[in-house]
Amino acid sequence: MMMNLTRMRVFNLEDHMTRLLEEFQERIVYGDQDLLNIFFTRYPQGIFTFTCRWNYHAEHCLGDALCADGPISAIHASRKVVLLKQVPAFVALHAAMGNVSAPSLINVDVLGKLKEASFKLGQNLVDHFIVPLRTSLWNTNLSNTASTGCTKELRQQLHLLRLAASRVDNMTAQAAAANGT
Known part of the structure; x- marks a missing residue:
């Protein structure tokens, strides 16, 4: 995950995450992953989703799912x-x-x-x-x-x-x- 740390500081991400942790502490399983999911659900403007060109993975190899938004720039392989x-x-x-x-x-x-x-x-x-x-x-x-x-x-x-x-x-x-x- 790529993050713009300057924007995160300006937005006071640490304070937001602390409040979310207090609110959801008893219900989260995966800690930081769950907190980030909750955070970006509440603040969708804080996330930018890359096109498949920048996150090319195996699912893009199957049938009609082929990524066609430009040349492959980053491959994500497990x-x-x-x-x-x-x-x-x-x-x-x-x-x-x-x-x-x-x-x-x-x-x-x-x-x-x-x-x-x-x-x-x-x-x-x-x-x-x-x-x-x-x-x-x-x-x-x-x-x-x-x-x-x-x-x-x-x-x-x-x-x-x-x-x-x-x-x-x-x-x-x-x-x-x-x-x-």
């Missing part, structure tokens, strides 16, 4: 989705990040290449993240799963991800050159 290999695109992302376990949806030869090219902070994003991700996505067997929406969507958006990664790589190289590193 361990279950990745470790149980429920969503091939998320498994491919996980593998490209270097956390490779043996995803059954990815060809064994491709898996070996992913292990060699696994991304580490400070490395070139295009070569060490986008290229392995592309390889993994294009070698994902779509006939083995009903959850193909995210794989297709990520395949279509690879050019945007590559462009963003190139920009980060260029800025990193410029900063390194300026610092003499």
